[in-house]
Amino acid sequence: MRRYGPALLLLLSGAAVLRITVFSDLYLRYVQSGLKVYLIASGVVLLALGALSAVRATRTHDHEELEEDDGHDHDHDHHRTPRIAWLLAVPAAALLLFPPPALGSYSADREAEQRAAQGVGTFPALPSGDLVDLTLGEFTSRAIYDSGKSLTGRTVRMTGFVTRGDNGTWYLARLLITCCAADASTYKVEITGADAPVNDTWVTVTGTWHPKGKLGSDEAWPPVLDSTSVKKVKEPANPYERR
Template sequence: MGGRGDGQCPGGMVAAVRKYGSSVLLLLVGIAVLRVSLFGDLYLRYVQAGLRPYLIASGGLLALLGLVRSALTARTGWEDSRDADVHGRQDHCHAHTGAPRVAWLLTLPAVALLWFPPPALGSYSAAREEAARAEKFVVTFPALPAGDPVELSLAEFGSRAAYDSGYSLRDRTVRLTGFVTRDDDGTWYVTRLRVACCAADATAVKAEVRGVRAPEADTWVTVTGTWHPSGRLGSAAAWPPVLDATDARPIAEPADPYEER
């Protein structure tokens, strides 16, 4: 009972796990991609909204490939076992149990993505981004909309502060949204990451905040204040722009944490 003549390979469970390993990996990755792209807004941490259909299609295709491969593997195994004698079965089992167990570590990234999706890029990524500005970009910008405070992206605020020869930010109250980053000397910034395609090409935009106490790093805030001119337009001294703040209100992280380029 339970010997070699019962139609099972010695160590059959281990053999089965190794035999279906690639199928399970495809299925796990497909399900993980579908989870972040199909069931919520998690995909916005990694790519632009317009790429969602491609993520869904990719996840569905990977999951389907995993299922098809499992079915083909099961069919091949059934056909082999039906025709093999005991000696042949032992050779067959021996031939299919040599895969190294360490290969199963490849499933860990897929499982991690499925159960513990990483957060959006934060202060560490922004701190590594070097700002480079040149005087040749100094131009006159269109007038801002009437009424204060005016809601601006950090990219637009920074561009107007550093390059607008018409000084459209002067005497205007603005509202900026981003997460908190800090320097070692205590200076803090409201920061946002911009993406053209996905998180891999993210670049940082930020504004120094003065006049209010800094929240914890990576806290999302909406900051209200007025532009504090510093440095000659287009020069390194004009970047990052400075905001004299009157209020910094913590908020929940937006569903889409990035600004588009």
């Protein structure tokens, strides 16, 4: 069994990568959608290398048996997998069988308030209509930096997950990733006018902007939304904020 260790590790890793890319959208929990093709290619390469490694191990085994039949006795331990290498199977098996969830409220709470003034300016007009769908990033930018105050009097709708603060305060949050989950940054909006759902619950919130603080200042972050409706929804296939 040990001689087939490298092949099994490669096959397991390749199967795990293809499981979260080809057969589901779980890869979106960890990386940007544009990296899917590279992940699929990596999974295929790992499977191919695993198959080649298995064939090589079989041929080596057959050759060793021939040597033994000829009366030659050699030490072939150098072909075997070091025991510590089997630890690599743990993350691969976990990804294959129990994929970790997307980042949530814990990661959002770890994000420091690094919203120093970045300059105030005007923004394009919002679409017409009684209700405007915005990402948290779009809402945050307009609430903190828009000198034209285009959000004033407009009813907006946003989707994200719940994270709780102090003294009953809660936030609608969403994480933005540039490349992968390791570089995630947080957008969050304080929600008033409704009780806080359970942490990490996905909700769609409708309401109006509540101005606070001086535009472009740390006091203006996080922005506030006076809610008129909070509706629980299913976690989207891509849980991260779109760029």
